[in-house]
Amino acid sequence: MEIAVAKEYRRNKIHPKKFALYVACASIVMMFAAFTSAYIVRQSAGNWLEFRMPTLFYVNTLVILLSSVTLHASYWGFKKGNPLLYKGLLVVTLLLGFAFLALQYEAWQSLVAIGIELTTNPSGSFVYVISGLHAAHILGGIGALIIALIHAFVLKYQVTEGRKLRFEMTLTYWHFVDLLWIYLLLFFTLQS
């Protein structure tokens, strides 16, 4: 009897949790897309104060890019059986994350110093709100990094599927907020 039945079946080519993270990133992108398009619409309406983006924003881009590199190297260390590289670079990444936040704060201070405060003009308000909300997302990433760090130092070193997944999700999110910042900075630079 010839009967056609479903044969080949491999579940979960990508882990559902990881996929859920991608979907969540898409919705975060939409939120920032809303801000940047509101920026464009508001800018074209006039009464718009032009000013230079603080230099620290550009310096800070290097910091966050570097942190992406160190986290990725830490992930390699984790996978390839190098606990020292894994733990060491995780610490470095976390420090770079904090450095990014501190430098963003300094950048805002430098804006205040040239007379651009939150309420001065919508052009400045947008920069504060967008970079501030991005910093909040970095803070979420730092939370994930701290958990990863606790795992790295408390648990016995071993490469399991569960721990690999967790690390990969942290890594994905960290790369995501990094890319998000690059998009935002490019946007600010090209719009002004």
Added chain:
Amino acid sequence: MANIATQSQPEAIREDMLIEELGFDDHFHDHHHGDKYQSNFITTYIFSQDHKMIAKQFLITGMFWAVIGALMSLVFRLQLGFPEESLAWLKPVLGKWIEISADGTGVLSQDFYYALVTMHGTILVFFVLTAGLSGTFSNLLIPLQLGARDMASPLLNMMSYWFFFLAGAIMFASLFLSTGPFSGGWVAYPPLSALPQASQGSGAGMTLWTLSLVFFVVSVLLGGINYITTVLNMRTKGMSMWRMPLTIWAFFITAIIGLLSFPVLVSAFLLLMLDRGLGTSFFLSEIYIGGQALDHVGGSPILFQHLFWFLGHPEVYIIILPAMGIVSEVLSVHSRKPIFGYKAMVYSIMAIAFLSFIVWAHHMFMSGVNPFISNFFVIFTLIIAVPSAVKVFNWIATLYKGNIRFNASSLFAIGFVSMFISGGLTGIFLGNSALDIQLHDTYFVVAHFHIVMGVAAFFGMFAGIYNWFPKLYGRFMNDTLGKIHFWGTLVGAYAIFWPMHYLGMAGVPRRYYSFDAFQAFAHFDGMNQFITIGAIVTFAFQIIFIVNFFYSIWKGKEMTDRNPWKATTLEWTTPIERIHGNWPGKLPAVQRWAYDYGKDGKDFITQVEPIGPDEKEVH
């Protein structure tokens, strides 16, 4: 493969054998013996992670809000229909919002009238027709119809409900503020929403309103992430995308729309909150209020409208698409015919979803946007009529020459098609920016969106509840009461909203407290009374539904056959007992699409039945 079950056995036993022979063994019950998720009262009924229980939670909460929202509409309809009558008898319920004059007549407070209108819109749009509809049926049907044990993340799913509950609790609390709940309309346009001193409800009421909706968005996003992930990653063996029932397609696309549009609302709210609290000027231009000039400079209230409607328009499809999916499924099952144009249905859902993102400014034709830009939005708005008409045609073609079972569920599905046509046609009027000059913000708009997305979505919801009630509670709702409910609601809904078209064409503006000052509208008094009486009668018919619903949970006719509607989809291959993990053994393997009705002389062929030797698969 040799001992494949023969055709002669009773169908439930045959299905079980097919699942056992061909199904996919994920060893679920090896890991979940004596399930920790349903071990006590709290994990079973309150903080449940079982998608079927979460669906019930969404449904009952949605019903609670539907009653509150409907009662609010009755109060403001009394004001609109009978402005001269004393409302003193409402004093015990509404307290200070009924103002008693010296001669003892009670009048509804004007501030509270606006609060009622605002709350009615917010509650119905978000809490009932988004959470109550999508939350209920996505949660119930996605795992069941796809052959999954549960959602991708049961934990996020549980959190999704509890964020919704929290949003509801905050909104409910705002009803009892001494200054009243927010009263600036459900669209929350600035400056009414941005200036705490703009009106009574703009203070604490607006703060709680925003807080509530932010939690609501969190709920929608958590739910949506789960729905999308589950549909893409948790389908059982053989369940290709093109074998999914249309319900799942609708829920899936709905979740995508929600996920892309709700974050934009959060952005708008964040900017609004900064304007309110920290003195920024995103939406506030130079304003002189209460005898003093404010510091705000150069903001644009229109910017808020853009951001709001970028969510707001997709939101109406978030409401209607799940109802469309349910109706497609119910019509096919109860007319014993395959759905007409399955792929056309899917593509039109996708087309509607895509177009929903590029038509938002048709809500803003009268806000002073450039008329040339309006043309763009007119064209895309009118193009939505194409996929909508495809769907309507397919529903009618599905019914055509069908062997239709007229029960409460199928009647509501047919009623949905009627409502969708009536309301959709007036959408073509409103989509024209020239006609909109006359019709904007009149009762014509009220009639349009209530019929096409309010009543129609309710009809889809009712069709779904009557159809899947056995899957929720293992019992049936009373069908006679269901039919009475249907006819009362159908006639009642048209009695309420049809006359509003005439009000609107004459230019009667919506949201007004009273028309005493407009001599031109005086001859509509009788019509307004008619609408109000219609609303009260229609509400009375909903009480029949609520009684039927709760009575049937405990006393309804028990389910003895696990596939009472003779449907093909996977949820009817699960045991009547509705166990955690859905299937007692292996997961079913899907062998065919979901709409094999009346094929090769058989009434129906379930999805687990392999394609026979002389049979061709339908695509």
